[in-house]
Amino acid sequence: MAAVNIDFSQVTDRYIEDAGDAGIALQTDHVNVWYSGTQALKDVTIAIPKNRITAFIGPSGCGKTTLLKCFNRMNDIVSGFRLEGKITLHGEDLYNVSQSPINTRRRIGMVFQQPNPFPMTIYDNLRLPIVENMQGISNSRVRQIISEKLQAANLYEEVKDRLHKSALRLSGGQQQRLCIARSLVLEPEILLLDEPCSALDHISTFKIENLLTDLKKNYTIVIVTHNLQQATRIADHVAFFYQGKIEEQGPAQEVFLKPQSELTANYLHGAY
Ligand SMILES: Nc1ncnc2c1ncn2[C@@H]1O[C@H](COP(=O)(O)OP(=O)(O)OP(=O)(O)O)[C@@H](O)[C@H]1O
Ligand SMILES: [Mg+2]
Incomplete structure (x- = not known):
């Protein structure tokens, strides 16, 4: 058993500091998920509070990514995927036949473990989703959105003189902030991030953590x-997954x- 040294002193009751409960954004109700014969989620019921950071923690293979992908319907294309139960966004059933997965993905953006900018300029990385989704938008409005979102992602100052250079020349941390900026251009309500800092150094990790803490005012x-140390620094709410179930969830301070x-x-003491 590998003991881990987690400094829990950074965990505070951010619910109280943030002055109150802003309501529930996403809710799952007895969700079960299968990939062909393998059951990946078992009876998962969780409420994701609005304008908060919820951290999913737990050992490898316990269903964290699966639930994240169910939130923006990325599992729909996986053969053998089957979901039972209900997932709602502000009370609307995400899997209702009238909901289009494309619309859901506009409302719920996702950022992955490896930064994945498109092999094109920094500017075009953000321009592309805008022009694809907002027909007839003027060039000046596109420029305005790009500069706003780069600023929101705390990247603008670092890239403003090389917007028309390849995004692949950015550092890993800058690329990840670009991907976060890209996920914001369509004004999502929810931002899902799957281990966004695992490929980054400490300084880039802290920048992303500060950024997420800023962004929760609007997302x-x-x-x-x-x-786990990262979760103690930024999470307001925590869900601990174990073998496909949510074993425990609640305000970070309690968990x-x-x-x-x-x-x-x-798990918190390094047993797995
Ligand atoms: N596309 C897929 N097809 C079949 N099985 C899958 C698929 N994706 C995930 N699984 C299985 O579902 C279970 C949950 O996987 P998931 O990726 O959600 O775990 P995780 O908690 O995100 O793990 P990690 O911390 O390693 O990323 C695992 O048993 C995994 O092998
Ligand atoms: Mg995963």
Whole structure:
């Protein structure tokens, strides 16, 4: 058993500091998911609070990415995928036949583990989703959105003199902030991030953490992280996944400082 040293002193009751409950953005109700014969999620019921950072933690293979992908319907194209139960966004059933997956993905953006800018200029990385989704938009409005979103992603100052250079020349941390900016151009309500810092150094990681803390004023954020220290720094709400189930969930302070489940306590102390 590898003991980990987590400094829990950074966990605060951010619910109280943020002055109140802003309501629920996403809700799952007894969700079960299968990939062909393998059940990946078992009876998952969770409420994702609005304008907060929710961290999904837990050992490898326990269903964290699966639930994230169910939120923006990225599993729809996986053969053998089957979902039972209900997922709602502000009360609307995401899997209702009248909901289009494309519309859902506009409302719920996703950022992946490896930064994945398109092999084109920084400017075009953001321009492309705008012009594809907003027909007839003027060039000046496109420029304005691009500059706003680069600023929102705390990247503008670093790239403003090379907007027309390849995005692939940016550092890994800059590329990840560009991907976050790109996910913001369509004004999503929710931002999903699957281990966004696992390929980044400490400084880039801190920049992303500060950015996410800024962004939660305007967006609801769900992040999967294997970095427990990161979860203690930024999460308001935590869900601990174990073998496809949510074993424990609640405000970060409660889950980290007073875990109710022995499995959670063992995970926090490095048992898996
Ligand atoms: N496309 C797929 N086809 C078949 N099985 C899958 C698929 N994606 C995930 N699984 C299985 O579903 C289970 C949950 O996987 P998932 O990727 O959600 O785990 P995770 O908690 O994100 O793990 P990690 O921390 O390693 O990223 C695993 O058993 C995995 O092998
Ligand atoms: Mg995963």
